[in-house]
Amino acid sequence: MLSFYDPQRKVVHELKKSNKMEASNVAQVKYYLWLLEEHGVAGPTAILEYPKLRQTQTVELSDEDRARIPEELAALRALLADGTACPPVINKPFCQQCAYYEFCYVAE
Ligand code: SF4
Incomplete structure (x- = not known):
């Protein structure tokens, strides 16, 4: 789920409570960016925010991502x-x- 999407600037903000930056976080927001492009939003970007690390990471889709x-x-x-x-x-x-x-125990 998106933490926040700024439609004016076409920026996805994804807040991560973790104290480490992980490739899976980048993959997650790249999927969001790909979905936005599929729905006609041109050139969206994402900002991963890690408050515990006091760091942010900007993520963009590459042509390789669009194919992959x-x-x-x-x-x-x-x-x-x-x-x-x-x-x-x-x-x-x-x-x-x-x-x-939630996926494993959804039927229980
Ligand atoms: S069985 Fe348990 S550990 Fe394995 S994926 Fe499901 S919730 Fe996670």
């Missing part, structure tokens, strides 16, 4: 359509801290 993201989405859709792609839920205490918790 739809390929990855197609591969992901194929995996999901397979129906056997997801491993079983392991039901451990640390599941409650996992980013996928």
Whole structure:
């Protein structure tokens, strides 16, 4: 989910509470930028904000991203359509801290 989108400047602001900068955060906002472009927004950018680190990181889409993201989405859709792609839920205490918790336990 977007933290905040400034439509005037076409800037996505994504706040991260983590105390480290991770490639997955960049990938997340690149997906948002790609979606915005798919909906007709030209040249959006993103700013990842890390208050604990007192740092920000500006993210833009490259042509390589524009080619790669739809390929990855197609591969992901194929995996999901397979129906056997997801491993079983392991039901451990640390599941409650996992980013996928809601996906794994949505039916319970
Ligand atoms: S919540 Fe996370 S750790 Fe637990 S089963 Fe799902 S993916 Fe695995």
